Amino acid sequence: MTAPEHRHLDRVAALLDLGRPEQALAELGRLPAGPAGDIRAFRLRAAALTELDRWAEVADTARYGLGQGPDAELLGRLGLALRHLGQYPSAERALLDALALAPHSAWLLTQYADLCLLVGQTTKAESLVARAAAADPVSPAVYASRYQLAYATGDRRGAEQVAREFLGRYPEHPSALALHGLAAAGRGRMGVASRSLGQAVAQDPTGAAAAEAAWETRVYAHPLLLPLRPLYRLGMFPTWLIAVGTLLVLNLLGWAPAALAAALCWAAYCVYSWVAPPIVRRLVLGRWRG
C-alpha cells in the first residue's frame, strides 16, 4: 500500500473516532481495489458497520477479511455480529477463535462475557469480566460489561456505581452517558435519566438503543406519570410492603374507615400503575406522529 493510501485509511479511522461512520464508509468506497482488500480496510469497514448496527454486513465484511488469514479483531467483529443476529453458538466459536489469537484482549473478553450473560451463564461471565478488568481496568468495554453483569445479577446499586465510575472517567463517552441514564431510570430518577440519555444521543446520533431509551424516559417523565415516581424509585416490593404495613396498622388500631379508604386508594394506585404507562405512551406517540 502506498503512502497516500495509508493516509486515506488514517482519515477513515479519524472519521470513526469522530463518530461519523457513514462518512467513513463513503471514504472507504473511494479506495481503489488493491488497498480496499487490505486487512486494515476490512477492519475499518467492519468497525463502521458495527457503529451503524448493520450486523449482516459486519458479518460478511469480517468473513471476507478473514479470507486473507486469521485476525483477532475481525473474528471479534464476526462474533459480535453473529451475537446480534441471534446465532449464539457460532458467535461463541468466532470469539473463542479470536481469543486464541489474543487471549488478553479486554475487548474480546468482554464480548465473550456479554454473550455468556445473554444465555444466563452469569458465573462464567463474572470470571471473564474479572480477567478483562485485570488486563485493562479502565477500558470502556470493561465498564460496560461490569454494568451489564451487575444488571444481570439484579445488583441495581452496583450497576449505578459502575455507571458513575464510567461517567467520571469518560464524561462525554456515549456509552457512559447511556448507561448512567439507564441506571438512573432503573432507580426511578427519570429527570437525570432523560438528561443523560439525551446527551448520549447527542454524542452518538447513530445509537438506536440510546435513542429508544431516551424516548422511553421522556414518556416516564410525563406529568401524568408523576404519581408513579415513588413506585419506580422504591421498587415494587418495598412499595407493597409499605402499603400492606399501613393497612395492617390501621386495622390493628381499629380505624376501619381509614383502613378501607387506604385500601381503596391503594387498589386505585395499582390499577393506575398498570393502565397509565401504556396510555401515556400512546398519547406521546400520537402527538409525535401528529
Place this chain on the structure above:
Amino acid sequence: MPVPDPLLTPTITATPPVGVPPWRPQSLLVPAVLGGVLAVTVLGLVNAGRLDQSRSARLALLGTGLLALGARIAVTLLLTPSVGGPARAVGAAAGVLTWLTVRGTQSRPFRAYELRGGEPARLFWPGLAAIVGFGVVEAVLLAVLLAWAGR
C-alpha cells in the same frame, strides 16, 4: 500438551428459543396479593414456560405453590374460619410467599431475556383474569372446606 483454559472452552450449545414474550416476574406480585396462591402459581408456571426454564425450577414453583396453598387452608381453618376478612390477608400473605419463589427463580432468566433485547408481555388482562378466576376458585374451595369442617 498445554491444559485448556476452562474459561475459554465452548459452553453455549443453542440459541434460546424465541416464543411468546414472558411477563416481568416483579409484576406477578399484584396477582399474588389480590388473587392469592393459585393465581400466582399458575401465572408463574406459564411464565416459566415462556422463559424456557428447567423442569427443576418449575417443580420448585409448583411445590411452593402447593405448600403455600396447604398452609393457607390450614391457617384459615384453624385460626380464622371465614372466607373474607382476616382470611383474605392470610391468602395474600401465602400469595406473596409463592411470589418470592417466582422472583427468586425467574428474575435472572428474565434479565437475560431483557439483555437479548426482549420486551415483557402485558400482564393486565391475564392478570385480571387470574385474580378474578383463581380468587373465586380459592374462595369456593375454602367455603366448601369450612362447610365440610362444620365451621
